[in-house]
Amino acid sequence: xxxxxxxxxxxxxxxxxxxxxxxxxxxxxxxxxxxxxxxxxxxxxxxxxxxxxxxxxxxxxxxxxxxxxxxxxxxxxxxxxxxxxxxxxxxxxxxxxxxxxxxxxxxxxxxxxxxxxxxxxxxx
Numbered sequence: 001x002x003x004x005x006x007x008x009x010x011x012x013x014x015x016x017x018x019x020x021x022x023x024x025x026x027x028x029x030x031x032x033x034x035x036x037x038x039x040x041x042x043x044x045x046x047x048x049x050x051x052x053x054x055x056x057x058x059x060x061x062x063x064x065x066x067x068x069x070x071x072x073x074x075x076x077x078x079x080x081x082x083x084x085x086x087x088x089x090x091x092x093x094x095x096x097x098x099x100x101x102x103x104x105x106x107x108x109x110x111x112x113x114x115x116x117x118x119x120x121x122x123x124x
Contacts, residue, residue, distance in 0.1 A: 062087060068094045 068090035075087055 064088075064090065066090070066095070 070088045071091040072089045073087070074089065075081055075085070081087060
């Protein structure tokens with residue numbers, strides 16, 4: 001091979017490659033795959049993981065030491081709480097009425113006790 005033929009050999013092989021159908025189909029396939037990849041990974045805008053399955057949670061029953069109506073809820077559903085945290089506040093009207101009734105019952109019992117002692121002193 002002469003020097004001119006050696007210099008033109010790479011250009012001739014590139015010209016043959018560009019002129020082949022295999023090259024063009026490969027180029028089209030590469031372009032389609034590139035567009036699909038661009039669409040699914042950068043244009044979706046949704047970065048959340050989508051999957052099917054079941055989510056199991058632990059259900060815990062919370063009870064109070066006294067009965068009453070709830071005045072305020074101090075935490076949101078799903079929020080983590082520790083033992084001793086205030087979860088709800090009860091309406092104080094019901095509790096105040098119960099305290100008032102208990103005080104009246106104590107006063108009545110004390111009056112009954114005084115009356116019984118007075119009768120005991122008279123009986124002696």
